[in-house]
Amino acid sequence: MAHDHGHTEHKLAIFRGRLKFKSNVQKIWGVLIFLSIITIIEVAFGIFKPAFLVDNYFLGMKLLNWVFIILTLVKAYYIAWDFMHLRDEKSSLRRAVVWTAVFLIAYLLFILLQEGTYIEGVKANGFIKWDF
Amino acid sequence: MEATVSNTGTEGKVWGGGNKPLxxxxxxxxxxxxxxxxxxxxxxxxxxxxxxxxxxxxxxxxxxxxxxxxxxxxxxxxxxxxxxxxxxxxxxxxxxxxxxxxxxxxxxxxxxxxxxxxxxxxxxxxxxxxxxxxxxxxxYYGAVETKGGQILQFVDADKKDSHDKMLRVYVDDFVTASHKERVQHESKKGLWFVSEPALPEYSVQDVITGFNAHPNLAVRTQELMPNIAELEASTNPADVAKAERMKSMYVNTDQTGQKGVLNRAASEKALKDAVVYVKGANLIHNEYGNRLFxxxxxxxxxxxxxxxxxxxxxxxxxxxxxxxxxxxxxxxxxxxxxxxxxxxxxxxxxxxxxxxxxxxx
The missing domain is CATH 1.20.120.80 (Cytochrome c oxidase, subunit III, four-helix bundle)
Structure with a gap:
């Protein structure tokens, strides 16, 4: 009765099929190594803060912060896809979960960050000093 | 004991709960x-x-x-x-x-x-x-908070780290403790239904007295240093005025992105607004900066x-x-x-x- 409960087989390739693993356990360790490398890169950037990334801006945010956010999203992707095995789920389940979150969060972020920037502008250019 | 399960004959069928949609x-x-x-x-x-x-x-x-x-x-x-x-x-x-x-x-x-x-x-x-x-x-270091809710921290203008940043100073190290008039009221000592939170370790006056006795100290504000050269080159008069203001108050105008350190005169002036000594953090005050932080x-x-x-x-x-x-x-x-x-x-x-x-x- 061991294997008859019908869980789907694991997809063992990551990086769009460029890196294939022999077993699920091997894939788990591979993903751990990948996530560790990303974390080390993040920490190294956080400690050394390259001047080029700190002094240049894109859409009002330092390039360094964009790098951090993108690396975070990459990490989140591999945690969700391989540790939470979304990769092995039906695409309908995957979409129900991921798209809902992505759209709602993007909307929320847009509204709040836009408003925060506006209030900062009032504070900087208006006659109100600090306390609101 | 085994639980009793009655079979309805629909197990595994769509309307029997046997369906797994996704x-x-x-x-x-x-x-x-x-x-x-x-x-x-x-x-x-x-x-x-x-x-x-x-x-x-x-x-x-x-x-x-x-x-x-x-x-x-x-x-x-x-x-x-x-x-x-x-x-x-x-x-x-x-x-x-x-x-x-x-x-x-x-x-x-x-x-x-x-x-x-x-x-x-x-x-x-x-x-x-x-x-x-x-x-x-x-x-760690301690700070004072002003009427407007801003945090003022202390640095030693003579001591700098490898990045030319002035080193923080512990308030404990320079404060002049004065005679204390007030002790914390505890319900066991007086009115049992009246209580108050712990009093700050030092009074603002203690901190200011200590500060005045040490000419090497300076106040560090929360304000992050903008790129002053860029502001001065700007065509917007408000930017130029801002650069002017920053240069008249701060000593580290070349350190873009760092917290501004006030010159001695501006430091003494800023301390006049201080209302409470803050060390560490709770939900109301914290020594790191903005309350919301x-x-x-x-x-x-x-x-x-x-x-x-x-x-x-x-x-x-x-x-x-x-x-x-x-x-x-x-x-x-x-x-x-x-x-x-x-x-x-x-x-x-x-x-x-x-x-x-x-x-x-």
Missing amino acids: NASYGKMMMWFFILSDALTFSGFLAAYGFSRFKFIDSWPIADEVYNHFPGLHGDHPMYFVALMTFILIASSVTMVLAVDAGHHMDKKKVTFYMFLTIIGGAIFLGSQAWEWTNFIQG GDFFFFITGFHGFHVFSGVVINIIIFFNVILGTYERRKNNYEMVEKVGLYWHFVDLVWVFVFTFFYLV
Whole structure:
């Protein structure tokens, strides 16, 4: 009765099929190594803060912060896809979960960050000093 | 005793509950939708944090100056401790996946072992977070808060680090303790229904007296130094005026992105507005800067820590169920391990974002 409960087989390739693993356990360790490398890169950037990334801006945010956010999203992707095995789920389940979150969060972020920037502008250019 | 189950003859049929719409069992799908809603709660918190941060973009505390402790080491060590916490949580996520995988192979021994490691990892993470909170609450240097809610910190204008940044000074080191008129009122000493919070260790006058006696000290404000050269070159008169103002008050106008350090005269003037001595942090005051900074730290890392705590408790329950062989007897075998696994990875997933927005960005 061991294997008859019908869980789907694991997809063992990551990086769009460029890196294939022999077993699920091997894939788990591979993903751990990948996530560790990303974390080390993040920490190294956080400690050394390259001047080029700190002094240049894109859409009002330092390039360094964009790098951090993108690396975070990459990490989140591999945690969700391989540790939470979304990769092995039906695409309908995957979409129900991921798209809902992505759209709602993007909307929320847009509204709040836009408003925060506006209030900062009032504070900087208006006659109100600090306390609101 | 076996539970009595009455068969209706519709098991496995669509209207008998046997249908698996997304090829996931009811429990697993509901775990996913719970995670989705929880993710929205966390993003609400983090977006609110972003809102406040954008609102105070020119005065938000610099994370590296706040979280710079490492157990057993003195001095400035930003990043290392949180990096370690991140690794601990990712590692415990890995042991959890390994437990799920062992469950698929019906390997009770391995599931037990990996669940055990996961619980240990979670416990170490919680301990680390407690240590982090302790440092945050106890504080380090001390500061004074002004009427308008701004934090004034102290630096030694003569001592600089390798980046030419003036070194922070402990208020304890220069304060002149005066005679105290007031002691904290405790209900046992007078009116039992009247109480008050603990009084600050020093009065503002103590701090100012000590400051006046040490000519090498200067006040560091929350204001982050803009690029002064860029402001001066601007065609907007408001920018030029701002550059003018900054140059008349601050001594480190060349250090873009650092906290502004006032010259001696401006320091003395700023201290006139001080109303309370602050050390460490609570929900109302904190010595690091903006009040909201402390609040968001407590709420977001606290809410996450609460998730980790519940995760550890659930993992412990599942761990004992595994030992008792509960899942060997179940129809869907070790699926429960997979479901708590999802929750546990989610906690890791949230931490990845908390790590970025509190410590990196």
